[in-house]
Amino acid sequence: MSPAEAVGVDVGGTKIAAVRVTADGTVSARARRATPHGSADGLVAAIAALVARVRGKRAVAVGVGLPGMVDARTGALAFAPGLGFARAPLRDLIADAVGLPVVTDNDANAAAWAEYRLGAGRGYENLVLVTLGTGLGCGVVADGRLLHGAHGFAAEASHLIVEPRGPLCECGNRGCWGETASGAAIGRRGRREAAAHPASPLAGLLGEGGTDPGQAVTEAAVRGDRRARGILERVGTLTGVGLAALANVFDPAVMIVGGGPVTAGDLLLAPARASFADRLYAPGDRPPVPLLAARFAGDAGAIGAALLAIDRSR
Template sequence: MTSSSPVEAVGVDVGATKIAAVRLTADGTVLARARCATPRRTVDELVDAVAGLVARVRGEPVAVVGVGLPGMVDAGTGALAFAPGLEFARAPLGELIADSVGLPVVTDNDANAAAWAEYRIGAGRGQDHLVLVTLGTGLGCGVVVAGRLLHGSHGFAAEASHLIVEPRGPLCECGNRGCWGVAASGAAIARLGRQAAAVRPAGPLARLIGRGSPDAGEAVTEAARSGDDQALEILHRVGTLTGVGLAALANLFDPAVVVVGGGPVSAGELLLAPARTAFAARLYAPGDRPPVPVLTARFANDAGAIGAALLALDRAR
């Protein structure tokens, strides 16, 4: 592609509850943003929502669209193979969105897109080997090896959410107990917060949740910052289990850095300090390898959309 103006792309991040879109220049500058709720019932509704956001942020130099999808994305066709948060089955979303917006479309898993953002211009910039984990409604993971995203045979690699980190832990939708995604995620913090509030209904955490805090997970972080012992214990527990999983990934992939993102990271060291402690305790032969830093992601809510746009630009070259 050549143009007298900088080449731009639209990046779209389809989440379980909302869709975010950005218009991005090739150097990573965000020029426009838009978002809407995620329609989860039918393919047509989802395609229309994505196309509507693209139209809202699209500018004349936009040459390609990248879309991060919440599930397993076929690396060969760009089709969505499976997404637990959506109510429809496999769908050729890449083709359908391209037909709707009239531009080439690149699709990938949303966590892969976020990993690409951190690798290209974020916390992992300059490192060719990186693991990213995002803590949200679930847990997402993307792995960059030698400057390339790890996709596996079909595009389904790095589904780290289903690593078992707590064998007697909560039941996962997959049928197993103690999967990383249910034991250590934003949803896990919220669940534990509600349980703790029920145990101590007159405590500070229960009062925060009861007075209409927008999210039980945010209430846990707020209470922990005020020194509440229940909230501190929750963040310590989830942070520790986060570190357990991160160490397993580091032992598998030998990254130069591990990057952690998602809403719960706003708790800072209340979550990350126990994560780093558990990580160091379980990293294989730590004294005989270079340090593997556990870093906070640079990008928050825009990570998936920015990464999707960068992936589209990079693959179009």
């Protein structure tokens, strides 16, 4: 018998990625396109078109990771300001459009599920994952299940305050974790450093057309640029501060960090581990809590969404 397959869709602020995946995580097809903004109908049409391109003949379900708050009971998108429209019953709309059962969840939850099932969290029943991207996403697996909370809105850790006098967040507070320790935050810091030091290697990389600012900082740091390394050290430190707060609340067996900046390795993770250890409650009286890089890179959300669809269809 052929193994079950599902289509996983990861909806981001700038792009939508779709993959066809088997239960062991093998990706057999993939497609992507720019994310349309402004209406649920436009987003559903874009997702349906991508599903049609990759679904093949054996897909039994579709999983969709969404960048916002997803109602655990109905699968509706409750809040996602980056998409440009209000609450919408996306699970039902997508199911009608593709003709398959559909699972919807927060995109970071989907990424956490990928790491739990097949990635850096395999073998651990309790884990916390954070992804450093356009924003900061978080997913928690507790006793082998995704933590959703009363309504599906759990683990919105982006608005933990880690730098009380830090930059103003869209939520109205200052120093939110996602505003200070995301891929976008790395990019903002990089642009400021490049403007102040136009002859630096970092400024040269940022001056190349089409280069993502956060990616440019990471690349410059890997090449040895001291200002770029300073940015990653600061963001890594703040990442560890937030992770310690989550570890104190959830008592995970492992912490996992994903997203593009993780490609810098210990330039980011070493300061994260140091500040995590400094702030973890009673570190000498609990088993060690490793802080690991995620296994899955840009495919984590899509693969995790597909695995959720397969697991929930059984």
